Amino acid sequence: MTAHLSLSANTNLEPRAAVAAQPVSAEPAPVAKTRRARWWRIRGDLPKTTVWTLAAAGLISPFILWWAYTALGLADPMFMPSPGDVLERLGRWWSSEGLLTDIGISVWRVMAGFGASALLALPLGLYIGTYRPVQAFLEPLTDFIRYMPAVAFIPLVMLWVGIDEGSKVLIIFIGTFFQMVLMVAEDVRRVPMTQIEAAQTMGANRSEIVKLVILPSARPAILDTLRITCGWAWTYLVVAELVAANSGLGYAILKAQRYMHTDKIFAGILLIGLIGLLTDQAFRWLSRRAFPWRTQA
Amino acid sequence: MTDAKIRIQQVGKTFISDTREVEALQSVSLDVRPNEFITFVGASGCGKSTLLRIIAGLETLSRGEILLDGNPVDGPGVDRAMVFQHYSLYPWLTVMKNIKFCRQLKVISDTVRGDGDVETASGRADALLSLMGLTNFAEAFPSQLSGGMQQRVAIARALMPKPATLLMDEPFGALDAQTREVMHDLIRHVHKLEKTTILFVTHDVEEAIYLGSRVVLMAPRPGRIDSIYEVPLPAQRDQDMKLSPEFTALKREILTRIRETSGMQTDLDQLAKLTAIAG
Numbered sequence: 001m002t003a004h005l006s007l008s009a010n011t012n013l014e015p016r017a018a019v020a021a022q023p024v025s026a027e028p029a030p031v032a033k034t035r036r037a038r039w040w041r042i043r044g045d046l047p048k049t050t051v052w053t054l055a056a057a058g059l060i061s062p063f064i065l066w067w068a069y070t071a072l073g074l075a076d077p078m079f080m081p082s083p084g085d086v087l088e089r090l091g092r093w094w095s096s097e098g099l100l101t102d103i104g105i106s107v108w109r110v111m112a113g114f115g116a117s118a119l120l121a122l123p124l125g126l127y128i129g130t131y132r133p134v135q136a137f138l139e140p141l142t143d144f145i146r147y148m149p150a151v152a153f154i155p156l157v158m159l160w161v162g163i164d165e166g167s168k169v170l171i172i173f174i175g176t177f178f179q180m181v182l183m184v185a186e187d188v189r190r191v192p193m194t195q196i197e198a199a200q201t202m203g204a205n206r207s208e209i210v211k212l213v214i215l216p217s218a219r220p221a222i223l224d225t226l227r228i229t230c231g232w233a234w235t236y237l238v239v240a241e242l243v244a245a246n247s248g249l250g251y252a253i254l255k256a257q258r259y260m261h262t263d264k265i266f267a268g269i270l271l272i273g274l275i276g277l278l279t280d281q282a283f284r285w286l287s288r289r290a291f292p293w294r295t296q297a
Numbered sequence: 298m299t300d301a302k303i304r305i306q307q308v309g310k311t312f313i314s315d316t317r318e319v320e321a322l323q324s325v326s327l328d329v330r331p332n333e334f335i336t337f338v339g340a341s342g343c344g345k346s347t348l349l350r351i352i353a354g355l356e357t358l359s360r361g362e363i364l365l366d367g368n369p370v371d372g373p374g375v376d377r378a379m380v381f382q383h384y385s386l387y388p389w390l391t392v393m394k395n396i397k398f399c400r401q402l403k404v405i406s407d408t409v410r411g412d413g414d415v416e417t418a419s420g421r422a423d424a425l426l427s428l429m430g431l432t433n434f435a436e437a438f439p440s441q442l443s444g445g446m447q448q449r450v451a452i453a454r455a456l457m458p459k460p461a462t463l464l465m466d467e468p469f470g471a472l473d474a475q476t477r478e479v480m481h482d483l484i485r486h487v488h489k490l491e492k493t494t495i496l497f498v499t500h501d502v503e504e505a506i507y508l509g510s511r512v513v514l515m516a517p518r519p520g521r522i523d524s525i526y527e528v529p530l531p532a533q534r535d536q537d538m539k540l541s542p543e544f545t546a547l548k549r550e551i552l553t554r555i556r557e558t559s560g561m562q563t564d565l566d567q568l569a570k571l572t573a574i575a576g
Contacts (some may be wrong), residue, residue: 197381205404217388219391293439
């Protein structure tokens with residue numbers, strides 16, 4: 001998140017470096033060799049189409065392997081269903097087993113837990129990252145709690161909150177909040193001191209520095225933190241739905257295990273992965289839209 | 298001299314960490330005249346940047362006093378703008394919004410009365426933009442600019458609230474030689490135009506001589522003022538003067554003195570010994 005800053009100072013060096021590099025790559029060399037050299041250049045660049053092709057191949061190849069493995073009859077369908085079975089199961093889930101309701105309730109739980117966590121973690125992280133006394137007071141405690149396994153809180157949560165929606169949201173909250181606070185604090189601490197000092201020498205007071213410098217400066221990093229922790233919130237879904245749920249993707253997976261419906265387990269896991277991927281992409285898109293100055297270097 | 302713009306009196310600074318105490322500045326005294334362009338050079342660790350930061354109010358002093366128009370410095374203020382070496386621009390704001398940043402601050406808006414002043418302020422931002430040759434980049438983001446252009450934005454932003462004093466901490470240290478020459482003439486022009494008092498810290502002796510009317514040489518361990526040189530050049534300067542005998546003589550004198558005060562002469566003897574052993 002500080003990369004754009006360190007890069008900006010060097011931008012006028014880049015053209016010269018490129019010119020200097022040209023004669024080297026222009027030297028006669030076998031075509032196949034230059035191509036491989038470009039592929040394996042350390043931190044090298046690739047054409048966009050190549051990147052997309054590789055990404056697609058990376059995503060699809062496990063499915064092909066999976067399909068081949070089951071199609072050859074190497075696996076007991078009881079333990080490993082074929083992609084076709086899973087798709088068919090997904091269709092049935094959609095038409096007669098209330099897939100949309102399950103997705104809806106799970107998305108709601110994740111978003112409620114994640115949202116509540118973000119709502120509290122953002123101001124708290126901002127304070128920890130900005131004011132040393134707050135950091136000294138809260139950071140060790142947060143560090144301590146974040147190592148406690150969220151799963152182990154289930155019995156307590158059931159005792160204290162009961163077994164309705166609140167408890168599921170709370171489990172996801174416990175799983176994400178403490179990490180999120182520390183990450184937001186770190187994002188805030190990474191705001192370059194010179195940006196703050198420049199404002200001070202222009203006469204900015206404390207609240208102006210927080211509002212006009214620290215917050216806007218840390219915003220892209222904070223959005224990144226939200227993107228990453230949102231992924232973690234999804235991983236706590238199944239745990240949360242251990243608590244007396246009767247709907248939701250995590251619950252569906254747990255129930256499917258009871259009846260040995262491996263195809264449904266597969267379908268549920270893949271769905272959660274897919275929703276996670278989509279959320280992640282949405283965050284990335286938002287980041288590009290909201291912070292155009294980051295990519296225009 | 299009672300008409301000093303900035304009076305630095307016996308200023309000392311000690312940095313205290315868990316393991317040791319470092320005397321960054323030891324009893325530094327200096328009077329800076331109004332509208333003076335004074336430059337500071339010295340070996341690393343001589344405390345020149347620390348002194349500048351204390352004057353800016355970004356660092357506290359351990360001993361002594363700094364008087365600004367007769368009043369002691371107590372924290373940063375709009376009357377003393379600072380230009381840093383880098384990373385000080387706000388990458389999320391366009392060039393124009395960076396320059397106008399101070400307009401959002403309470404100190405500034407309190408002094409603005411009515412729309413007339415706001416108009417003047419916009420006019421000033423535009424004027425600074427064209428002074429810096431950035432008119433076509435008003436809507437660009439800092440990341441789209443070269444290092445030299447970014448520093449021009451930083452200078453314009455610092456000048457926006459009409460500071461009486463401009464503190465510059467190696468502002469051109471990261472720029473290439475050609476860009477630096479352009480910036481030198483630009484900042485001298487600004488100095489004449491805005492009647493600003495400028496305190497300029499650099500490690501480049503040639504830069505210090507070309508820009509300053511006085512060059513303050515500081516020495517390390519502990520940081521202190523070693524000597525002050527009057528620059529024997531006319532107020533109106535051009536790049537050719539860098540080749541004049543007065544210029545080169547002064548440059549040699551200062552460089553020699555820096556070498557003497559840096560405490561690193563023994564290294565050569567050491568190196569000779571090492572070479573002898575290796576041979």
